[in-house]
């Protein structure tokens with residue numbers, strides 16, 4: 001009988017699912033991983049809910065890092081940050097394939113395997129998006145001095161962008177709110193950033209801007225306007241490089 | 255009186271004038287140096303570079319690109335800021351430059367500063383002003399983001415040296431490809447005065463690297479390297495001459511980048527060409543493609559062009575053009591070819607060549623796998639075989655393949671009808687950024703750059 005494991009859509013949830021799949025000691029081709037709320041009904045299958053378990057997940061993470069190296073682990077994390085509903089199954093079966101490879105570090109090179117190819121595509125999507133937000137997200141200075149940013153990300157990339165800004169602005173208080181997930185990175189000056197629910201962010205606070213904020217926004221808008229060479233204007237290209245879904249969050253387009 | 259008027263000018267007005275005056279400078283990259291913050295002040299630097307916005311011309315905005323002043327005593331004929339032009343003039347103060355940089359940076363508008371300048375009073379005086387602004391940024395504001403400054407030919411080498419220890423990148427503009435072009439269009443500049451600071455910067459980069467090798471805490475000098483740029487199409491040089499000059503700059507001066515900027519007609523002058531078709535963007539594009547081949551694909555200028563064929567093909571990119579003239583070297587067997595041979599196949603880029611090498615370790619590759627890897631088969635199919643078989647039975651015939659390749663529409667960064675233009679963001683900016691640097695590192699390992 002085929003087995004479908006339903007796991008929570010978090011790193012811990014999915015890695016626990018992989019742990020449980022291995023525990024079954026069944027033929028891997030008979031097991032499928034699905035995400036909670038995205039179950040797909042398969043005939044002749046037994047469904048089982050997997051409860052996220054940190055200990056089990058950590059065991060899987062350790063094995064992955066040891067066997068394939070940190071880079072491959074990073075690729076997998078990016079793939080799991082996307083909203084693709086097949087990601088958990090792709091990662092699970094990709095790992096099964098990877099463990100049978102002779103050169104395990106070549107994992108990501110094995111694009112002929114459809115699961116690894118899926119991991120590759122998803123991972124690239126999330127890491128590209130991360131890289132875009134590193135440049136495109138904008139902070140506004142609030143009245144209380146905090147730098148506040150709002151983003152709308154396709155993949156769950158907050159935890160990938162946070163370390164970059166912590167390193168860049170160690171002495172600033174800053175917050176990055178992902179409106180899609182209602183999650184917020186909070187970085188108190190000189191401390192470690194944390195991830196909190198967006199509900200904890202007071203609406204009135206983020207609406208009060210510091211006195212000079214508008215001035216700098218206008219200065220930057222003016223700069224962006226002046227830097228363009230009119231003999232080379234190409235709005236189509238501009239939009240291709242900077243899709244509208246980012247522009248929405250950028251001061252120079254408002 | 256004049257000073258009073260100038261004093262009254264707002265930062266907004268100055269920013270407008272001095273951005274307008276700086277926009278023709280091509281380089282806006284922030285790549286080449288990794289520096290984490292360590293809890294000090296503000297800022298870090300990411301070797302792969304980060305693009306923060308795109309202007310209406312489709313060019314990447316990464317740095318606050320401004321002139322310190324456009325009150326220039328020189329009279330270069332191609333330049334909007336030349337002395338004889340009647341344009342609004344302005345100068346920043348070092349504090350204004352530092353404040354703008356810090357406030358833009360905190361809001362994540364920019365990756366850092368690109369400060370260039372017209373020549374006020376004399377070159378040394380101008381560079382000292384630049385030095386003051388950078389000094390304030392680095393030591394008063396503890397700014398650790400990316401800084402690129404122009405070294406001004408003719409300035410005291412001592413200022414160039416001091417500044418070099420504070421910035422990430424320095425560049426001296428070659429301006430025009432040849433000495434003759436320079437004396438015609440930039441009467442106040444000479445080839446000698448331009449090459450002198452270039453040589454100085456090169457030597458100091460080398461010696462600071464040696465010092466760091468011995469003594470880790472030694473200060474790095476221009477760690478992201480040196481670049482330069484030249485104007486294309488204002489003077490009559492051929493592509494072959496231009497590429498040879500670029501090759502010389504890479505080999506003899508160890509430049510990190512050479513930028514090409516299609517001449518834009520801003521001044522009426524009898525010594526300037528009319529260019530009714532607008533700036534020569536296709537030509538600029540071909541030069542960037544060829545430049546890429548020199549830096550990452552192991553090509554030499556002499557392989558791509560010659561005295562007999564001094565200009566690039568309008569219809570084909572330089573690599574396809576080369577391959578068509580060397581059909582005896584094809585088809586290449588994907589499962590056996592060396593990395594260098596793969597790189598020379600049209601439709602195979604640095605990334606896909608690397609992926610081919612990695613993927614064929616675990617299995618034999620066919621055309622399906624190549625497609626997944628990202629090889630552009632429409633272009634590559636005439637030049638490759640997998641396990642001894644070509645994709646389709648095809649004639650290895652120059653005319654036949656040329657016709658077919660021209661039909662595969664080349665993705666140009668602008669349309670050829672001359673109505674819309676776009677900067678060659680293909681190579682330098684955005685998503686290709688990360689790639690460049692991984693490639694650079696890879697190549698550095700092989701001792702190629």
Ligand code: SF4
Nearest residue numbers: 326328330333336372
């Ligand atoms: S030195 Fe020449 S190119 Fe530079 S600003 Fe002055 S006139 Fe323009």
